Amino acid sequence: MQKKHSFVLKGNICYSNSNKKLVICKDSYVVCQEGICKGVFRELPSKYETYSIKDMGDHLIIPGLTDLHTHAPQYAFRGLGMDLELLEWLNTHTFPEEKKYADLTYAKKAYQMFVDDLKKSAVSRAVIFATMHVEGTKVLMDLLETSGLETYVGKVSMDRNAQEGLQEESAETAAAAIRQWLQETEGHYEHTKAILTPRFIPSCSDALMAEIQKIQKETGIPVQSHLSENPGEIQWVQELCPNSSSYSDAYYQAGLFGGTCPTIMAHCVWLNDEEMSLIKKQGVFIAHCPQSNINLSSGIAPVRKFLDKGISVGLGSDMAAGYSTSVLRAMADTIQCSKLRWRLLDTDQKPVTLEEAFYMGTAGGGAFFGKVGSFLEGYEFDAVVLDDSALVHPQELSIRERLERLIYLADDRQVKYKFVKGNLIYEKNKKLLTNE
Amino acid sequence: MQKKHSFVLKGNICYSNSNKKLVICKDSYVVCQEGICKGVFRELPSKYETYSIKDMGDHLIIPGLTDLHTHAPQYAFRGLGMDLELLEWLNTHTFPEEKKYADLTYAKKAYQMFVDDLKKSAVSRAVIFATMHVEGTKVLMDLLETSGLETYVGKVSMDRNAQEGLQEESAETAAAAIRQWLQETEGHYEHTKAILTPRFIPSCSDALMAEIQKIQKETGIPVQSHLSENPGEIQWVQELCPNSSSYSDAYYQAGLFGGTCPTIMAHCVWLNDEEMSLIKKQGVFIAHCPQSNINLSSGIAPVRKFLDKGISVGLGSDMAAGYSTSVLRAMADTIQCSKLRWRLLDTDQKPVTLEEAFYMGTAGGGAFFGKVGSFLEGYEFDAVVLDDSALVHPQELSIRERLERLIYLADDRQVKYKFVKGNLIYEKNKKLLTNE
Numbered sequence: 008m009q010k011k012h013s014f015v016l017k018g019n020i021c022y023s024n025s026n027k028k029l030v031i032c033k034d035s036y037v038v039c040q041e042g043i044c045k046g047v048f049r050e051l052p053s054k055y056e057t058y059s060i061k062d063m064g065d066h067l068i069i070p071g072l073t074d075l076h077t078h079a080p081q082y083a084f085r086g087l088g089m090d091l092e093l094l095e096w097l098n099t100h101t102f103p104e105e106k107k108y109a110d111l112t113y114a115k116k117a118y119q120m121f122v123d124d125l126k127k128s129a130v131s132r133a134v135i136f137a138t139m140h141v142e143g144t145k146v147l148m149d150l151l152e153t154s155g156l157e158t159y160v161g162k163v164s165m166d167r168n169a170q171e172g173l174q175e176e177s178a179e180t181a182a183a184a185i186r187q188w189l190q191e192t193e194g195h196y197e198h199t200k201a202i203l204t205p206r207f208i209p210s211c212s213d214a215l216m217a218e219i220q221k222i223q224k225e226t227g228i229p230v231q232s233h234l235s236e237n238p239g240e241i242q243w244v245q246e247l248c249p250n251s252s253s254y255s256d257a258y259y260q261a262g263l264f265g266g267t268c269p270t271i272m273a274h275c276v277w278l279n280d281e282e283m284s285l286i287k288k289q290g291v292f293i294a295h296c297p298q299s300n301i302n303l304s305s306g307i308a309p310v311r312k313f314l315d316k317g318i319s320v321g322l323g324s325d326m327a328a329g330y331s332t333s334v335l336r337a338m339a340d341t342i343q344c345s346k347l348r349w350r351l352l353d354t355d356q357k358p359v360t361l362e363e364a365f366y367m368g369t370a371g372g373g374a375f376f377g378k379v380g381s382f383l384e385g386y387e388f389d390a391v392v393l394d395d396s397a398l399v400h401p402q403e404l405s406i407r408e409r410l411e412r413l414i415y416l417a418d419d420r421q422v423k424y425k426f427v428k429g430n431l432i433y434e435k436n437k438k439l440l441t442n443e
Numbered sequence: 444m445q446k447k448h449s450f451v452l453k454g455n456i457c458y459s460n461s462n463k464k465l466v467i468c469k470d471s472y473v474v475c476q477e478g479i480c481k482g483v484f485r486e487l488p489s490k491y492e493t494y495s496i497k498d499m500g501d502h503l504i505i506p507g508l509t510d511l512h513t514h515a516p517q518y519a520f521r522g523l524g525m526d527l528e529l530l531e532w533l534n535t536h537t538f539p540e541e542k543k544y545a546d547l548t549y550a551k552k553a554y555q556m557f558v559d560d561l562k563k564s565a566v567s568r569a570v571i572f573a574t575m576h577v578e579g580t581k582v583l584m585d586l587l588e589t590s591g592l593e594t595y596v597g598k599v600s601m602d603r604n605a606q607e608g609l610q611e612e613s614a615e616t617a618a619a620a621i622r623q624w625l626q627e628t629e630g631h632y633e634h635t636k637a638i639l640t641p642r643f644i645p646s647c648s649d650a651l652m653a654e655i656q657k658i659q660k661e662t663g664i665p666v667q668s669h670l671s672e673n674p675g676e677i678q679w680v681q682e683l684c685p686n687s688s689s690y691s692d693a694y695y696q697a698g699l700f701g702g703t704c705p706t707i708m709a710h711c712v713w714l715n716d717e718e719m720s721l722i723k724k725q726g727v728f729i730a731h732c733p734q735s736n737i738n739l740s741s742g743i744a745p746v747r748k749f750l751d752k753g754i755s756v757g758l759g760s761d762m763a764a765g766y767s768t769s770v771l772r773a774m775a776d777t778i779q780c781s782k783l784r785w786r787l788l789d790t791d792q793k794p795v796t797l798e799e800a801f802y803m804g805t806a807g808g809g810a811f812f813g814k815v816g817s818f819l820e821g822y823e824f825d826a827v828v829l830d831d832s833a834l835v836h837p838q839e840l841s842i843r844e845r846l847e848r849l850i851y852l853a854d855d856r857q858v859k860y861k862f863v864k865g866n867l868i869y870e871k872n873k874k875l876l877t878n879e
Contacts, residue, residue, distance in 0.1 A: 086851035415522035
């Protein structure tokens with residue numbers, strides 16, 4: 008991979024400066040200085056005149072996208088087994104597949120497919136579930152590191168209600184496995200970070216949650232999990248946690264719900280207002296996964312409420328409950344689901360706009376990584392160059408119209424270049440660039 | 444184009460023999476005799492041994508798909524203007540675009556893009572709205588004829604509530620335009636048929652509906668229109684037709700609702716039980732357009748009820764309220780929407796199964812063309828060969844699993860060959876074959 012360096016991209020630049028506002032700069036310059044964005048300019052300031060200018064012609068340049076919730080081992084069965092709800096789906100399709108990742112040959116083969124797909128996409132950052140296997144998780148981290156993507160990866164913890172071969176023996180064993188994994192990967196990677204990953208309350212005993220919290224306090228490593236996805240799941244959590252006032256409260260009581268513990272919770276379809284207030288107060292990120300929530304018949308999350316309350320929301324593909332890895336598609340799905348929610352459930356909650364969906368897929372989720380997902384000055388320089396010339400049309404289109412079309416119509420064929428922290432990590436039709 | 448002829452395709456063959464049953468035949472033979480399917484065989488009967496065998500290897504072979512409702516002139520703005528409901532969307536985006544088709548140079552350029560897309564898709568049959576322009580509609584019909592696709596095309600009729608430049612002066616003028624169009628195209632085409640196309644009740648005066656019915660009676664030509672898409676539209680129809688008991692009844696009273704008048708009605712999102720009974724009794728086809736119904740915030744049609752009542756249902760892309768031209772995608776959208784309907788509105792209406800969605804996209808909609816959309820003996824030989832080798836996976840998959848994945852994951856890259864009535868009309872990466 009090329010070293011971080013300083014350069015300028017010229018083209019039609021689109022980014023968010025808030026969740027209400029898309030900034031669109033035709034034929035403009037975005038400056039990268041040692042991996043950091045120095046802003047977007049109609050005319051290039053003289054101090055950057057010595058930088059090399061990469062002219063992207065009529066292409067669109069957008070910030071790299073963040074996939075805030077996805078499961079690498081489930082890539083293998085994307086588009087399959089779409090006939091069940093969450094709990095049955097886990098037992099029938101997911102757990103049997105995840106068991107296979109004890110076999111490192113299988114893990115390497117399957118994870119390589121996932122990583123290759125991610126590399127070709129418009130995603131520059133991702134937060135990823137692996138499986139419970141320490142060695143398999145390391146295989147995934149090795150592959151991701153080579154890709155140049157910036158990611159968090161979680162070895163999954165689960166010590167109850169799973170299946171033979173996919174359940175840790177006790178909270179202590181599970182904690183020891185986390186510690187082993189952290190120790191063996193510490194300092195190994197530049198682009199790949201660890202994230203603590205209790206699968207969800209039904210998979211984790213109180214004792215395991217306590218162990219994970221201890222590790223979190225010691226290390227400061229963030230946490231990801233699932234919250235309030237499916238009515239059957241929520242009822243089960245109530246039974247498992249009789250002393251919690253809600254599903255959110257169960258995580259909160261375990262000390263794994265924001266505050267000093269950076270946290271992503273996926274789904275949040277059926278939260279009550281009290282839970283939303285707690286999420287806001289604790290600074291928990293919500294990973295909104297609309298396609299997954301359709302496929303598993305979970306429902307439609309109240310994204311309008313999340314936005315109104317100022318909750319941090321990003322988008323997740325949730326492979327393989329979501330069958331598409333595309334975060335552009337997740338933006339379209341977000342808008343579409345919000346329309347159905349408005350029409351069928353609550354006309355007080357206005358549909359999500361294009362501006363809001365674009366924000367969630369870029370700066371919204373990117374914020375979990377710091378200043379990521381925008382071309383405002385000081386942001387890390389993640390950029391994707393999109394070539395929409397194959398999406399033919401007979402009439403003149405504005406840049407905003409072309410962006411809207413890309414959100415609805417693009418696939419990997421439209422992704423031409425991808426930069427992460429100023430490094431060019433992917434170029435269409437070229438051999439993938441690697442760290443080596 | 445090659446002449447209709449007799450041959451055998453060998454591969455993994457999937458088709459419906461009812462809306463509940465997928466027939467899957469690994470490494471089998473499907474026989475085409477002069478454009479007609481003679482059935483699927485595990486071993487090739489000796490009487491067909493002289494036929495040439497085209498070996499499709501490990502590819503899947505499915506019946507050609509039918510797009511039962513789409514608007515050719517709207518292809519130009521697919522993926523744009525997704526922020527409005529039906530009536531505003533028509534006035535803001537659709538009507539201004541459709542006006543442009545008075546210009547034949549523009550019409551030719553724009554329609555060519557639509558037809559090229561359709562050719563590369565898995566669709567072998569389509570029922571298409573053009574615009575109100577006679578000459579523009581003929582341009583579209585010329586292009587479609589050359590493509591080898593089997594289609595119905597409708598010159599749109601509208602004499603009220605449209606916009607200047609897109610409204611016929613009177614019922615008489617509108618009827619004269621239909622007659623001119625029919626006269627000028629009669630006998631011109633082998634693959635392209637005319638269909639009477641009153642846009643929808645709000646665009647057509649009672650006098651125009653009466654004229655169209657007169658033409659329908661004289662010619663026996665079928666009819667397509669829109670029904671019960673959006674609550675605002677339905678209320679407007681009530682005001683416009685005070686003597687009708689329902690939106691369906693308004694078409695029925697006009698004599699343009701099945702019976703001796705073959706009819707397709709798109710959408711049918713908000714039908715009451717009485718309307719569904721009338722549709723069943725009259726043999727009206729419903730074109731279910733799930734993606735359109737999401738994008739325009741219309742709602743989710745009760746497809747489970749349609750199926751239970753034995754109503755004829757096919758799938759429509761409804762370009763450009765639907766942004767995707769893919770009928771495989773329409774199958775996935777049908778399943779997904781039915782899940783949300785089940786979860787959010789009525790748990791008595793079970794989600795649509797893969798079998799049912801596949802049936803609707805093949806034989807369900809195909810039935811409007813006769814014996815079309817299956818490989819049962821006697822069906823017209825429309826076949827699509829799908830190559831899923833680029834959709835990588837690490838594990839063994841059954842043919843049914845591969846078909847499920849294709850429904851969720853395929854785009855035009857997976858369509859390798861397409862046969863319509865026994866003619867090879869498309870081969871990936873080859874120059875498109877034409878009639879000339």
